[in-house]
Amino acid sequence: MSVETRTVTASEFPDWLRALATGFLRPPVVSDEEAAERLAHIDLPRVRGAFDSGRCVATFRSFAQQLTTVGGAALTASAVSNVTVSPTHRRRGLLSTLMTADLAEAKERGDVVSTLIAAEYPIYGRYGFGPAAQTTEWAIDVPRAGLDPRWSGPGDGGRIELVDGSDVRKLGPELHERLAARQHGVVSRDELWWQVNTGETQYPSQPWTEPFYAVYRAAGGEIEGLMAYRADDKWGDAKQPLNTASVRDLIALTPAAERALWHYVCSVDWITTVKSGYRAPDDLLPLLLPDPRAARILTQADFLWVRILDVVRALEARTYATSATLVLELHDAAGLAGGRFRLDASPDGAVCAPSAQSPDLTLDVRELGTLYLGDESAVRLAALGRIEEEAPGAAAVADAVFRTSRRPWCPDVF
CATH class of the missing domain: 3.30.1050.10 (SCP2 sterol-binding domain)
Incomplete structure (x- = not known):
């Protein structure tokens, strides 16, 4: 029987999720409850799959997005995600069929560009996508960085405050919109993004660990920066702390906010390494340190790919x-x-x-x-x-x- 490629029905969505997990080498187990929760937040007419004898063997999805271009204008974009082909059905042209149909619909809708984050480099150029923005991740050796160990807060009249997830859901979207208005390459975040990334919406297949949230409040009282980070619990044989803080998100609207938030996370007791998360390759971070060599590059690679449609x-x-x-x-x-x-x-x-x-x-x-x-x-x-x-x-x-x-x-x- 030939493989059929088409949009996915609601009853097929759990099978589609299992195929998605298979493609990304995750356990192919999805509960009915999780499938129903995810279905409630998805644009089903833009979910595609390939089916062999009724079994989903390839997945593809797109969704509406805004991409900030140079100068701050927001472009209507079709964001491509959840692309997999099961290992039993590789090299049969399934991705090409799914991609061709989705790009044609995006063009007909009037989307200006299509975007994606490429898991593998060689795949997407043949569909007209080009790597348009890179990313860099650093690991900071805090003791070597040369920062003042007696630092107790910003010296510009601002301050750092700890907040919780409910606070972030209130203040985060407006901060992000202000970032998107000035930083080309930023993509939009919808309400679900903030719910998932603050733990309000959780899925069994993605265990949640509550992070710490810190905001920078300028001297005038306005919040100009937000950081989310997690910390592990690792100690050396001589009972010396060897803990790592991993930054999940950092929005800074001013250099002062950026400087203060990085200094803050590097000053937390017991933290000896800070992982920056994905940042721009020309981020201020390494040069904010008295010894920039304390920031070692962990990742430097292509990240956002853009396909021009109009x-x-x-x-x-x-x-x-x-x-x-x-x-x-x-x-x-x-x-x-x-x-x-x-x-x-x-x-x-x-x-x-x-x-x-x-x-x-x-x-x-x-x-x-x-x-x-x-x-x-x-x-x-x-x-x-x-x-x-x-x-x-x-x-x-x-x-x-x-x-x-x-x-x-x-x-x-x-």
């Missing part, structure tokens, strides 16, 4: 560092965003439209996704043969136009 709206939505004109010849094997486009960019705005002029650069839509948030160099991509420079110096012009002074950052796995 070239004109995507390029007109973001801001640019300088004024220039570029004609781009875009190849798109899926036929969703290909064509020739003229971009007239300036710090005051941009105009993009289809064009019949000779191209300055020829590139695949995945390379445009890689360039879109300003993190990659067109000159480097040209050297790699991934961009063709039709007009001499056009790649350097693209760098001047697209690159940003600070790198994009996506705080969230989705």
